[in-house]
Amino acid sequence: MxxxxxxxxxxxxxxxxxxxxxxxxxxxxxxxxxxxxxxxxxxxxxxxxxxxxxxxxxxxxxxxxxxxxxxxxxxxxxxxxxxxxxxxxxxxxxxxxxxxxxxxxxxxxxxxxxVKTTTIDKVAAVAVEKPSTVDSKTKADKLRELKKLLEEKLITQEEYDLEKKKVLAEL
Incomplete structure (x- = not known):
């Protein structure tokens, strides 16, 4: 037993x-x-x-x-x-x-x-000039920031999609 x-x-x-x-x-x-x-x-x-x-x-x-x-x-x-x-x-x-x-x-x-590298991004990386007072972030930078916020669950998928469309629509 x-x-x-x-x-x-x-x-x-x-x-x-x-x-x-x-x-x-x-x-x-x-x-x-x-x-x-x-x-x-x-x-x-x-x-x-x-x-x-x-x-x-x-x-x-x-x-x-x-x-x-x-x-x-x-x-x-x-x-x-x-x-x-x-x-x-x-x-x-x-x-x-x-x-x-x-x-x-x-x-x-x-x-x-x-994010695809664009010709403008390549030229901007080579050019050395003073930062302008206008928003100097590229679309790629903005999209990276949005993706990071989504991964850290600070924004929802819907918020991410909406903001991504806005960034991509900017001229």
Whole structure:
């Protein structure tokens, strides 16, 4: 009888450990619009979009992302491992009494819209002149700011779409 209880406890402990260890890893699919952009994570070239990133970093770890594609503006952003709760890691941590360092995961996928480089943007980058008193932000800058606000959930998708149309309609 007692050996049966020990066997059940050992099995439960083993299963909880398996759940915990399986939950240490998290992955996210990095996509770009258009696809085929070079992906740099923390300054290191890792491939092209679509790219699946997987790691075992702990909660709160941040990864910087840079996307580059010929004819498009370089896109810089970052993501942290605090976007989605990992129930398996929490359950495993309760049974194994292990620190809860992997209780959060990445979102399963993320898509970034690249902005085409225009002739005007190229000329503006080469020209060195005093900033004018008129709004000196390019459409690309405004669109990047809007996208960042959307990603940080400071504006809704509807607000983003409306503002994007306004920016694109500007002369």
């Amino acid at each position: 007692e050996s049966r209880i020990i066997a059940i406890k050992t099995t439960a402990l083993f299963l909880a450990g398996c759940i915990l260890l399986a939950s240490c890893s998290s992955k996210t699919l990095i996509q770009s619009n258009p696809s085929g952009a070079k992906v740099y994570l923390n300054g290191e070239a890792v491939g092209t979009t679509p790219y699946t990133h997987e790691d075992t970093k702990i909660v709160g770890s941040t990864t910087t992302v840079k996307l580059e594609k010929e004819g498009y503006e370089t896109f810089n952003t970052s993501f942290s491992r605090n976007e989605k709760t990992d129930v398996g890691a929490i359950i495993g941590g309760v049974f194994v009494l292990f620190p809860f360092l992997w209780t959060m995961k990445y979102k399963p996928e993320r898509t970034y819209d690249l």
